Amino acid sequence: MNSSILMQIEAVYYPILAIVGVPANLLSIVILPRGNCGLTKCITYYLVSMAAADILVINFEVILHEIKDTYFPKSFLDYTSICRLTFVFSFISIDCSVWLTVVFSFDRTVSICCQKLRVKYCTEKTAALVIATVCGLCVGQNLPLYFVNQPGNIIENMAWFCVVKPEFYVLPTWRAYLHFHTILTPFCAFFFISLFNALTIRHIVRSSLIRRHFRKDIKDPTVKNRRKSIILLLSISGSFILLWMLISFCHISVQFTENQFYQTDYIDPFTITEHTGYMLQRLSSCTNTFIYAMAQTKFRNQLKNVIKCQS
Template sequence: MAAMAVADLMVCMFNVILRNIFRYHFRDSWLSYTYVCRFTAFIQVFSSQLSVWFTVSFTFDRFISICCQKLKLKYCTERTASVVLTTICVVSFLMNMPVYFRFEPYHMVDHIEWGCRTVTGYFSSPAWVAYKWISTLSFPILPFPLLLLLNSLTARHILVASRSRRVLKSRNNGENRSDPEMKNRRTSIILLFAISGSFIVLWTPIAVINICVGVTETLSFKGSNSLYLAIRITLLLMYLSSCTNTCIYALTQRRFREEMKNMLKYPVTFVFKLLNN
């Protein structure tokens, strides 16, 4: 969860603040240098990919801890978490390295390269076309079925266990009483499907846009204001998804909810203590 929070913070810093705020208001700053522009384009894609795949890895970890008790002792360890996170970082870094070479200088000023534009052969070169489709399929299309499958299996396991618990309690008590554990499990199911639903709703538009751009080989959207507005809205939804995943997963943790309640109650209790004193 800490890795997810760091990746989401990277998305907020590089994709939202640096790209959509700072570059918009300071267009002639050092961010316009070609080598800086290339690096920021790489880090933006890299941070977004980390945010998504850290979410998938955390979902898989929850699936193992809830549904596979025998495998839980071997897999759910700090060492395994470090290996998985490191692997995701290395693979994502290597996969996104070509993004740096996707752009070329827009113009030269005093022998200094300024601006970034897509290289001419991006849509015609077989290597670039293959890389583009591999990237689109692995991010963000592939995480869709993975998150749905893992959360569905986890929810199914919780439902089966809850049904068995309900039957046993009814036999022991002779009546159906309020069960706090059942309420917690129902809350977990709701949150699990909220994660899958929010991810699919917020990431589907950008996935559709990527497929359409790849099929139509569109280079720019300057001729259509409505299409440009649609692109900006899909990017907004994508960035919003990076922020919601960690928050929703945090709400599924009982200790986190208890600490959050204590934090909200602390100012009130502090005031009452002062008044009593």
């Protein structure tokens, strides 16, 4: 792919992603807490927190990074002290989005597979505590990233831009941190999401077969609701895994080859793959609202009502 073509695609792609992604997630935050979508408050807490994390990803990764670099180069956001913070908050928001998806999958597994534990775990208080804990851990885990970058230029005694320090890929401490970060996100997240989904789907399928055996000629609303649960759960977690797969390949490549992240050589195959992976990864931050609209009739109705009120 010609470098100019990739840059032109990014120049159009990211503004469209921001224009679509921010309103879509805001609609989820507005609609879901109203309680008219047939979801428990526990589920609503998770879905709203995931939408909020996705908005942060779009703001830091898409607007303050990609769009800013393309359309507003060399602004005050390029001061090293500021872009270091933007860099850290980008990873914090990404990790929050990923691990909130994991704990949401776990909550659904407990709710469906563990009836005794469900009463104590699947509550609003527990959901709020889990969400706060996950976000706090994501903040703590990514604070060392503030020290990963160094100034790219010194202009009139002012540090500009952020460049990854060469020792980040050499020093054992930083390499260990990079390995840990890569294993944790996204590979541990992939494993846990796949595990929780497999357990949930197996339980639902078994329960549905048993109920269908005893209710042969009767339409069972429980089976129908469980089928919708499978569709919603698989759509959210499945789209997440698919959209993260390419950038995950890049993470593996950096661990075992001489390739490095954030290079600007758009002719290099790894750089092209990395940028394509980032485009897909960031797309995952605006897909959930469309998944809700496709999987939940009540959400679609509420969405129509909101649009009618605004028109």
